Amino acid sequence: MGRDAMKTHDQLSAHQHEIANLDLRDLIERDDRAATCTFEHDGLLVDLSRHLVTADTFDLLRKWSRERDVFARRDAMFAGDPINTTECRSVMHVALRNQSDRSMRVDGQDVMPAVRAQLDRMRSFVSTIHDGTWLGWTDKKINAVVNIGIGGSDLGPMMATEALRPFHVRGIRSYFVSNVDPSHLHDVLEDLDPESTLFIIASKTFGTQETLANAKAARRWLVEALGSDQAVARHFVAVSTNASRVESFGIDLDKMFTFWDWVGGRYSMWSSIGLSIMVAIGPSAFDALLQGAFEMDEHFRTAPAEENIPLNLGLLDCWYRDFWGCASRVSLPYDQHLRHLPAYLQQLEMESNGKQVQLDGSPVGSGTAMVVWGAAGTNGQHSFHQMLHQGTTVVPADFFIARRPIGDIDDGRHAMLVANCLAQAEVLARGRTLAEVTNDMRAAEDGDEDIKRLAPHRVMPGQRPSTIFAYDQLTPQTLGRLIAIHEHRVFVQGAMWNIDSFDQWGVELGKKVANTLLPTITGEQSGTGDATSQRLIAFLRNGRSHSSS
Ligand code: G6Q
Numbered sequence: 069m070g071r072d073a074m075k076t077h078d079q080l081s082a083h084q085h086e087i088a089n090l091d092l093r094d095l096i097e098r099d100d101r102a103a104t105c106t107f108e109h110d111g112l113l114v115d116l117s118r119h120l121v122t123a124d125t126f127d128l129l130r131k132w133s134r135e136r137d138v139f140a141r142r143d144a145m146f147a148g149d150p151i152n153t154t155e156c157r158s159v160m161h162v163a164l165r166n167q168s169d170r171s172m173r174v175d176g177q178d179v180m181p182a183v184r185a186q187l188d189r190m191r192s193f194v195s196t197i198h199d200g201t202w203l204g205w206t207d208k209k210i211n212a213v214v215n216i217g218i219g220g221s222d223l224g225p226m227m228a229t230e231a232l233r234p235f236h237v238r239g240i241r242s243y244f245v246s247n248v249d250p251s252h253l254h255d256v257l258e259d260l261d262p263e264s265t266l267f268i269i270a271s272k273t274f275g276t277q278e279t280l281a282n283a284k285a286a287r288r289w290l291v292e293a294l295g296s297d298q299a300v301a302r303h304f305v306a307v308s309t310n311a312s313r314v315e316s317f318g319i320d321l322d323k324m325f326t327f328w329d330w331v332g333g334r335y336s337m338w339s340s341i342g343l344s345i346m347v348a349i350g351p352s353a354f355d356a357l358l359q360g361a362f363e364m365d366e367h368f369r370t371a372p373a374e375e376n377i378p379l380n381l382g383l384l385d386c387w388y389r390d391f392w393g394c395a396s397r398v399s400l401p402y403d404q405h406l407r408h409l410p411a412y413l414q415q416l417e418m419e420s421n422g423k424q425v426q427l428d429g430s431p432v433g434s435g436t437a438m439v440v441w442g443a444a445g446t447n448g449q450h451s452f453h454q455m456l457h458q459g460t461t462v463v464p465a466d467f468f469i470a471r472r473p474i475g476d477i478d479d480g481r482h483a484m485l486v487a488n489c490l491a492q493a494e495v496l497a498r499g500r501t502l503a504e505v506t507n508d509m510r511a512a513e514d515g516d517e518d519i520k521r522l523a524p525h526r527v528m529p530g531q532r533p534s535t536i537f538a539y540d541q542l543t544p545q546t547l548g549r550l551i552a553i554h555e556h557r558v559f560v561q562g563a564m565w566n567i568d569s570f571d572q573w574g575v576e577l578g579k580k581v582a583n584t585l586l587p588t589i590t591g592e593q594s595g596t597g598d599a600t601s602q603r604l605i606a607f608l609r610n611g612r613s614h615s616s617s
Contacts, residue, residue, distance in 0.1 A: 076128060076131050076132040076135055077132065077390075079128055080125075080128050080129070080132065080387070080390075080391055081391060083124060083125060083128055084387075084391040084392065087120055087121070087122065087125065088120075090120075090122075091531070092118065092120060092497045092498070092530060092531050092532075092533070093497070093498050093530070095120075095121075095122065096117055096118060096497060096498075098122075100123055101117045102117070104122075104123045104126060105117040105119065105121070107375065107377045107380065109363075109364075109367060109377060109549070110363070111539065111540045112537070112538070112539050112546065112549055112550075113536070113537075113538040113539070114377050114381070114535065114536075114537055114553075115535065115536040115538065116380065116381075116384065116535055118493055118496075118497040118533055118534045118535075118536075119384060119464075119533045119534075119535070120392070120531065120533050121384070121387070125387065126374075126380065126383075129380075129383040129384070129386070129387060130373045130374070130379075130383065132383075132564070133373065133379065133383055133560070133563075133564060134373075136563060136564050136566065137563070138379065138382075138560055138563040138564065139373075141559075141563045142368065142369065142556075142559065142563070143369075145159050145160075145162070145559070146162060146172075146365075146369055147173070148160055148163075148172060148173045148174045148175075148179075148330075151568075151570070152332070152568060152570035152571060153427055153568055154568050154571045154573070155570070155571050157329055157330055157570070158174045158175075158330040159330060159332065159335075159570050160172060160174055160179065160328075160330040160331065161331050161332065161335035161336070161338055161339075161555070162365045163179050163180065163183055163330075164183055164327075164331065164338035164339050164358070165338050165358040165359075165361040165362045165365065165548070165552075166180060166183070166362060166365075167358065167359055167362040168362075174328075174330050179328070179330075182328070186325060186326060186327065186339070186340050189325060189340075190325060190340055190342075190343055190346055190351070190354075191346070191351040193305070193325075193343075194343070194346045194347050194350065194351055195351065197210050197213075197240070197266065197347060198237055198240070198350065202302075203302070204262075204263050204264055204265070204266075204299075204302050204303060205263070205294050205296065205298070205299035205302045205303065206263045206294065208261075208263040208264045209239075209264060210240065210264055210265070210266045211239055211240055211241065211261075211264045211265075212240070212241045212242075212243065212260050212261070212264060212265045212266070213240060213241070213242050213243070213265075213266045213267075213268060213344060213347045213348070214243040214244070214245055214256060214257075214260070214265060214266070214267050214268070214286065215242070215243070215244050215245070215268045215270055215343075215344035216245045216246075216253075216267060216268065216269050216270065216279055216282045216283050216286060217244075217246065217268075217269070217270030217271055217279055217307075217341070218246040218247075218271075218276060218278050218279055219246075219276075219333055219334070219415065219419075219575070220272070220332065220333025220334040220335070220336050220341070220415070221270040221271050221272060221276075221279065221307075221333060221336070221341055222244055222246040222270070223334070223408070223411060223412045223415050224334070224336065224337030224341065224342070224412060224551075225244065225270070225337055225341060225342055225343075225344045225345050226244040226246075226408055227337075227406075227408040227409055227411070227412040228337055228342070228345045228357065228547060228551075229242050229244070229344060229345050229348045229349075230405060230407065230408050231405045231406050231408070231409070231542060231547050232345070232348065232349050232353065232357075232405070232542075232544055232547060233405055234405070234474040234475050235348075235349045235350075235353045235474075235543075235544060236348050236349060237347075237348065237349065237350050240347060240348065242344060242347065242348045243256045243260075244344070245282055245286075246278070246279075247278065248277065248278035248281050248282060250285070252282070253282050253285055253286060257286070257289055262289065262290050262293035262294055262303070263293075263294065265290070265303060266303055266304075266305070266347075267283070267286050267287075267290075267303060267304050267305070268305055268306075268307060268343055268344050268347075269283045269304060269305070269306045269307070269308075269317070269319065270306075270307040270308075270341050270343070270344070271306075271307070271308055271310075272308060272309050272310075272327070272331075272333050272336065272341070273308070273309070273310055273313070274306070274308040274309075274310040274313035274314055274317065275310070275313060276579065277579065277582060277583060277586075280317070283304075283317065286304075287300060287304065287318070290303050290304075297318075300318060300319070301320060301323065304318075304319050304323065305319065305323045305324070305325065305343070306319045306323060306324045306325070307324070307325045307326075307327070307339075307340045307341050307343055308324060308326065308327075309326060309327055309328060309329055311324060311326070325340035325343055326340060327339035327340050327341065332570050333572075334415050334416050334419055334420065335416075335555060335570075337551075338357075338358060338361060342354065342357075345357070349544060353544045354544070356543065356544035356545045356548070357544040357545065357547060357548040358548060359545055359548060360543075360544065360545035360546060360547060360548025360549040360550075360552070361548035361549065361551060361552035362548075362552075363545075363548075363549060363552075364377075364378070364548070364549045364552035364553050364556065365552060365556075368552075368553075368556040377553055378553050378554075378555075378556030378557045378559070378560055379556075379560050381535070381553070381557040381560070382556070382557045382558070382559070382560025382561045382563075382564065383560065383564070384464075384535075385397070385438065385464075385557065385560075385561050386560075386561055386564045386565070388438075388464050388533070389434070389435045389436070389438055389561075390434045390435065392462065393435075394438060394462055394463065394464055395435065395438060395439060395461075396438050396439035396440070396441060396461075396463050397438045397439075397440055397463060397464045397465070397466065398410075398440075398441055398442045398456065398463050398464070398465045398466070399413050399414075399440060399441070399442035399465075399466050399468075400442050400443070400444075400445050400448060400465055400466060400467050400468070400489075400492070401442075401444050401445065401467075401468040402444070402445040402446065402467060402468060402469045402485050402486070402488065402489035403444065403468055403469065403470055403485075403542055404444055405542055406444065406468055406542065407443070407444040409442075409468070410440065410441060410442035410443060412551075413440050413442075413554055414440045414441060416554060416555065416558055417437055417438070417440045417554075417558050417561075418437045418439070418440055419572050419575065420437070420558045420562060420569040420570065421436050421437035421558060421561050421562050421565065421567060421569055422436060422437040422574070423436055423437075423562075423565075423567040423568065423569075424436065425567070426565070426566040426567060427566055427567065427568060432565050432566070432567060434565065436561075436565050436567060437561070442466075445467070445485070445488060445489055445492065446484075446485065446488045446489075449488060449492065453492065456496060456532065457495060457496065457528050457532075458527075458528060458529070462531070462532055462533075463532070464532075464533045464534065464535075465492075465493070465496060465532070465533070465534040465535070466534065466535045466537065467489050467492070467493055467534060467535065467536045467537065468537045468539075468550070469485070469486060469489045469490075469536065469537070469538050469539075470482075470538075470539055470540065470541050470542050471538065471539065471540045471541065472540065472541055473541070474541050474542060474543070489536075490536075492534075493534045493536060495528060495530075496530070496532035496533075496534055497530060497531070497532060497533070497534065498530050499527070499528035499529050499530020499531065499532075500526065500527055500528040500530070501527065501530075502523055502524070502527050505523045505526045505527055506519055506523050509522070509523060509526075537550065584596050584597070585597045585601060585605070588602070588605055589605055589608070589609065591609070
């Protein structure tokens, strides 16, 4: 860290000590709260009023971000510079949703013609599925699409497909198989008719063990049912960057949709990895998804620091991680369709920023990615929210809530959803003091003995920060905006910590070691793995006792 940044860091530390003594109840009532802590972008409200901050906090955090050159790094990303330094790659998922006529360059080459060409191929293919000109091997119309992929080739498409369920094209059901546990594919195939099922094999590398094993199993299932290898051509398409592996798997290249090494797996739902999303919602809704993301790219690229939503969100994350010691953040969509959002954000943030060294290889010297977790509300209220309210750890919370549900299905329950969402945020921030609990108990005519015994258990500490993301309806455009905000928020965190947010060496080592252990587990080889793995393999292969082996 440079000297200036160090000074600002010290100022922020001192400022944190001052803020720690302020009551969030008072902060919330301050007149400047709406001006300094709420951000609105075309119907999307990001409310940061319930954070442990003052206007000075934001000033200091933004100063710190100037010293860490966050906007310069952002500009380098948009310019196609190889900011993924450990893999020498550009980071250009923003090109995938560029709706302007600006060129986007990687190695001096405008990638927009290739991006648009792939999108056109996807649109034509999806239209043939929808209008029934693409038929299965026995000339049946396709009515089920199974995306086989894992990690970035699964979580984004699955989250978005589920989020946009009200926009699904009728007559096609979507399924996602990721786990190599045979039960996953088995349970999905159980309900499907091979004659009308299409598989999308989604893998950037086309070398991921789980995906290839599941794809082979799906192909066996299909060929056995339809009685011909040739059926594969009508029931399998691939999405990948690796044409030769796709071909050796047995999928013709005219059935392959491509993307590029400058698209990271967890940033790839906007590329042809989003084919399953497009099949589910149709090309124009997919365009709206891209449009929403593009709007946020433009906002992130051009909005001044004071108004920049991803910047301020990312800075707040660093504020809690670096100065309050918060190790986790909870994601609480009060929107059933966003129930997979926490898992998606978990990968986005933890895989991107779960790093320990800076770009030059030296230790970061502070905490990095928080543990991101969560579940849809109101369900979580009947479970882990207890810990959020009264546990000993402060967990900043993100709430997501729509102004109105999609379609004509409301009978007053949406108002309950809103009430619960706002109530949770309020209780987390305001808590319940001993005096308030005591008064309530007196009003309920509880005896002194009971009050003395029970009141401490009912006290809520409060002072627990949260963000509200409020939007009109969960449309494709809104989803695009929300996801792009989070991609850029994660970018800001990474820039502040000076780490490479776009590599994933931990994930890759895991893949490699699993491939090394496999032959010992199948019995083709022996002795791979460390002593503990070998004992466990003996137990798992033969049922021999762990200790006696
Ligand atoms: C994402 C990660 C990882 C990856 C999967 C699947 O950023 O690198 O989650 O997406 O391991 O990889 P393939 O798409 O290559 O099968």
